[in-house]
């Protein structure tokens with residue numbers, strides 16, 4: 586029995602690239618699949634496709650080009666100021682390619698999520714789809730986690746698994762993972778919005794009774810050869 590939707594929380598989505606994760610969140614909000622609304626979209630990259638997607642969706646969007654700031658701390662402070670101005674409840678990193686510092690994290694304690702295109706703790710950092718392919722793993726996937734002071738080390742909320750095929754390229758594997766990212770990120774954000782996430786040390790407990798519905802399928806079986 587799903588719970589009635591609570592008052593929507595306000596999201597601040599940070600993106601540096603094309604914004605397909607942002608688009609999946611935009612679409613999920615429009616379909617009332619997330620108990621949230623996007624208050625603003627911020628990017629560090631003036632050329633980010635995410636800014637164009639935000640504009641098309643009629644969303645508040647701003648670029649704070651990190652290259653215009655004298656240091657990482659000043660950039661972080663400016664981002665925090667904009668997020669607080671827009672009264673953001675949850676910061677959603679959606680392909681945001683800057684490491685946020687302690688002051689940013691202190692401003693939003695346990696209220697910053699990130700999506701990573703690997704099954705953490707395997708393959709943190711960048712270019713991880715290629716790293717997984719080169720390593721020879723049989724399964725890959727993606728992870729939604731809380732952001733903490735480390736990089737890709739925060740408590741894990743949801744993961745999805747995809748098979749790695751013998752003829753996979755970095756592009757084909759990235760595309761397969763991205764499809765799952767677009768499914769699990771809206772789901773994870775909605776769990777947070779409904780107060781269904783409880784952090785206990787490294788572990789995150791999902792209170793199913795507060796979720797909107799059943800957990801989506803998270804393990805993609807190997808494709809027929």
Ligand SMILES: Nc1nc2c(c(=O)[nH]1)N[C@@H](CN(C=O)c1ccc(C(=O)N[C@@H](CCC(=O)O)C(=O)O)cc1)CN2
Pocket residue numbers: 678681682683684685686699700701702710711732733734735736737738739
């Ligand atoms: N404190 C944290 N900040 C961020 C996290 C995190 O877990 N903790 N996740 C990242 C997203 N991410 C991987 O999922 C990631 C993004 C960027 C980098 C990185 O090395 N960035 C470089 C600049 C790279 C560039 O501009 O092309 C840097 O910031 O110096 C590592 C991991 C978001 N932030």
Ligand SMILES: NCC(=O)N[C@@H]1O[C@H](COP(=O)([O-])[O-])[C@@H](O)[C@H]1O
Pocket residue numbers: 600601602603604605606607635679680681682700701702710711712763766
């Ligand atoms: N380490 C962070 C990282 O690699 N993030 C990845 O950047 C891509 C952004 O795509 P998008 O702009 O189309 O959402 C996504 O695959 C996301 O997991």
